[in-house]
Amino acid sequence: DIQMTQSPSSLSVSVGDRVAITCRADQSIAGYLNWYQQKSGKAPKLLIYGASSLQGGVPSRFSGSGSGTDFTLTISSLQPEDFATYYCQQSYSTPYTFGQGTKLEIK
Amino acid sequence: EVQLVESGGGLVQPGRSLRLSCEASGFTFDNYAMHWVRQAPGKGLEWVSGISWASGNIDYADSVKGRFTISRDNARNSLYLQMNSLRVDDTALYYCAKPKTATPGSLDSWGQGTLVTVSS
Numbered sequence: 352d353i354q355m356t357q358s359p360s361s362l363s364v365s366v367g368d369r370v371a372i373t374c375r376a377d378q379s380i381a382g383y384l385n386w387y388q389q390k391s392g393k394a395p396k397l398l399i400y401g402a403s404s405l406q407g408g409v410p411s412r413f414s415g416s417g418s419g420t421d422f423t424l425t426i427s428s429l430q431p432e433d434f435a436t437y438y439c440q441q442s443y444s445t446p447y448t449f450g451q452g453t454k455l456e457i458k
Numbered sequence: 459e460v461q462l463v464e465s466g467g468g469l470v471q472p473g474r475s476l477r478l479s480c481e482a483s484g485f486t487f488d489n490y491a492m493h494w495v496r497q498a499p500g501k502g503l504e505w506v507s508g509i510s511w512a513s514g515n516i517d518y519a520d521s522v523k524g525r526f527t528i529s530r531d532n533a534r535n536s537l538y539l540q541m542n543s544l545r546v547d548d549t550a551l552y553y554c555a556k557p558k559t560a561t562p563g564s565l566d567s568w569g570q571g572t573l574v575t576v577s578s
Contacts, residue, residue, distance in 0.1 A: 352520065383561075383563065383567070385564045386563075387503075387517075388564075389503075394553055394568035394569065394570060394571060395495075395503060395553075395565070396567045396568075397558075397564060397565060399492070399573065400498075400558060400561050400564035400566075401561055406566060418563070426506020428560055438502065438503055439564075440503070440505075440563070441563075442561065442562065442564055443563075445503050445505075445508060445517035445563075446519045447505040447508070447563045448505065448521070449502060449503040449504065449505065450502075451502050452502045452503075
């Protein structure tokens with residue numbers, strides 16, 4: 352199975368901050384990397400697919416980059432509604448493993 | 459509008475069985491693979507199982523292989539997860555999820571989840 356490691360596991364940030372979350376695969380997954388946002392008590396929401404493609408309806412302050420084993424989710428200017436937990440997921444091969452999550456908290 | 463509605467969760471004793479259902483609407487169900495993803499209380503997401511549109515390809519996480527069976531009924535627009543020999547660590551909120559058309563593992567629609575609690 353492909354192991355996905357996110358960092359950091361939590362981050363204290365302020366509205367307006369630029370935020371970067373990284374995700375590393377233990378083998379190459381080309382560009383088969385997705386990012387999800389999950390708010391408390393809600394189902395996950397797809398933000399980025401194929402490492403860098405923005406899902407429809409997702410604000411342009413979210414962006415994704417990377418290929419191979421190293422990936423980054425960037426939020427250019429954090430908004431109040433962005434405080435949530437973010438997960439990466441590889442869709443290169445089953446089982447489609449997720450990272451352990453990164454929780455954004457208000458500083 | 460895509461809708462996925464899970465049902466069938468509940469409290470069950472270790473070793474017993476439970477069958478989850480997911481009713482889909484708002485899209486052409488038999489054009490898509492479908493997946494189950496779970497989330498233990500306070501924990502992260504774990505992909506559980508996936509099934510291709512015609513049930514020809516089926517995969518499971520190692521943690522459930524041999525105990526869980528995924529299936530679908532395209533005539534009923536429904537996805538199922540038969541869970542046998544349940545263990546305490548199967549306790550989780552179980553989501554069904556639909557992938558994007560051209561990127562099979564990118565899950566763009568999720569249900570609200572159904573809670574499975576395994577406890578004596």
